[in-house]
Amino acid sequence: MKFSYYPGCTLKTRAASLDEAARLSAEALGVIMEELPEWQCCGAVYPMARDEYATKLSAVRALDGAKQSDQPLLTLCSACHHVIKRVNNDMRTDSEMRMKVNNYMQLDTPYAGETEVIHYLEMLRDAVGFGKLREKVTNPLSGRKIAAYYGCMLLRPSSVMQFDNPENPSIMEDFIAAIGAEPVKYPYRNECCGGYVSVEEKSIAQDMSRRITHSAASGGAEAVLTACPLCLYNLNENGTGEVQVYYFTELLAQALGLKTVEGGLAHAC
Amino acid sequence: MLVDEAEETKTIVKVSGVNAKKCMKCGKCSATCPSFAEMDIHPHRFVSMVEEGDVLALMQSKSLWKCLSCFACVERCPRGVEPANLIEAARLMVIRERGRNRLKAEMIPSLLDERMPQQLLVSAFRKYSK
Ligand code: SF4
Numbered sequence: 001m002k003f004s005y006y007p008g009c010t011l012k013t014r015a016a017s018l019d020e021a022a023r024l025s026a027e028a029l030g031v032i033m034e035e036l037p038e039w040q041c042c043g044a045v046y047p048m049a050r051d052e053y054a055t056k057l058s059a060v061r062a063l064d065g066a067k068q069s070d071q072p073l074l075t076l077c078s079a080c081h082h083v084i085k086r087v088n089n090d091m092r093t094d095s096e097m098r099m100k101v102n103n104y105m106q107l108d109t110p111y112a113g114e115t116e117v118i119h120y121l122e123m124l125r126d127a128v129g130f131g132k133l134r135e136k137v138t139n140p141l142s143g144r145k146i147a148a149y150y151g152c153m154l155l156r157p158s159s160v161m162q163f164d165n166p167e168n169p170s171i172m173e174d175f176i177a178a179i180g181a182e183p184v185k186y187p188y189r190n191e192c193c194g195g196y197v198s199v200e201e202k203s204i205a206q207d208m209s210r211r212i213t214h215s216a217a218s219g220g221a222e223a224v225l226t227a228c229p230l231c232l233y234n235l236n237e238n239g240t241g242e243v244q245v246y247y248f249t250e251l252l253a254q255a256l257g258l259k260t261v262e263g264g265l266a267h268a269c
Numbered sequence: 270m271l272v273d274e275a276e277e278t279k280t281i282v283k284v285s286g287v288n289a290k291k292c293m294k295c296g297k298c299s300a301t302c303p304s305f306a307e308m309d310i311h312p313h314r315f316v317s318m319v320e321e322g323d324v325l326a327l328m329q330s331k332s333l334w335k336c337l338s339c340f341a342c343v344e345r346c347p348r349g350v351e352p353a354n355l356i357e358a359a360r361l362m363v364i365r366e367r368g369r370n371r372l373k374a375e376m377i378p379s380l381l382d383e384r385m386p387q388q389l390l391v392s393a394f395r396k397y398s399k
């Protein structure tokens with residue numbers, strides 16, 4: 001199982017643990033993540049305007065890079081996944097954009113949305129299989145009550161993202177069960193953490209993040225998992241502090257016996 | 270600067286790709302918007318204001334800076350209208366004008382904390398500045 005891999009800027013810096021635990025775990029699961037030889041920041045938000053082209057080029061370059069290697073493109077950060085998957089959909093379905101982007105890029109072969117974009121969680125579910133993952137777990141998180149936080153970017157708009165049921169997703173809960181913990185479902189798991197407004201209006205992000213962490217804690221969760229560095233930041237900085245927030249790959253690496261996460265969760269396992 | 274509201278409306282319709290006529294005015298977009306309480310003009314009104322050609326008020330609205338691009342209104346609209354695309358287009362009409370950037374590089378040091386992910390700054394710059 002071999003994938004081209006797009007890490008993204010934050011995974012090289014603040015969210016290095018999200019990336020590092022993903023690579024370690026992939027190796028243990030027999031998955032090869034081949035980092036694209038060249039990649040640029042995806043821009044972190046999908047440009048919705050129909051006349052924005054330049055802001056979508058970095059995603060197209062990453063997609064074409066994977067096409068050159070004839071491999072699916074693996075993503076990890078929710079925001080990168082969102083941007084790259086939606087730009088790919090545009091390249092497939094919007095003939096005007098396809099023409100303008102290809103006119104500008106002058107690739108040997110025009111890019112038309114051929115690459116398959118796969119999030120790491122989808123890779124675990126579809127390429128490895130949660131049953132197989134369960135077999136590989138050496139250090140199950142038995143007895144731990146853990147909640148998934150999906151946020152917005154992985155799920156919406158579901159017509160393009162096709163990640164899971166946008167209102168009642170289960171992939172992260174299935175992942176939590178596969179690493180031996182008990183998944184906790186709670187009402188706010190697919191609501192927004194406040195996203196980028198927290199840079200200038202902390203109070204908005206506080207209202208939203210507090211609702212999420214409080215809702216998870218009320219459901220009995222001791223920890224919350226995310227795939228997004230901005231969600232992790234908002235839930236930690238602007239939440240109620242009732243739950244610990246981890247990247248899902250950190251607990252994956254721990255369950256596979258590769259690495260122990262920082263914080264309290266390690267000790268009781 | 271003299272602004273032609275009819276022209277601005279046409280541009281917003283084109284840039285957003287939204288067909289406001291599809292809206293059946295059910296209000297679900299506003300009901301589901303997590304930023305509803307912060308906004309002076311709400312998502313269902315983005316749609317009717319564009320339909321009515323009343324976009325200058327929308328372009329002055331504080332809602333431009335309160336939308337989180339969470340796509341809840343897009344996902345849950347029963348008519349596939351995509352209200353978020355309209356507020357994005359209205360925001361772009363503002364920041365594409367010289368000197369209208371909301372976020373400036375010199376503001377960043379005072380907003381930073383050491384745990385802030387790069388993703389946050391990139392997103393905010395993409396949304397608030399050109
Ligand atoms: S949810 Fe859709 S149809 Fe209903 S008011 Fe909003 S835009 Fe109109």
Ligand code: SF4
Pocket residue numbers: 298301302303304305312335336337338339340341342343352353356
């Ligand atoms: S995308 Fe913006 S307008 Fe739509 S529900 Fe989210 S915050 Fe509200």
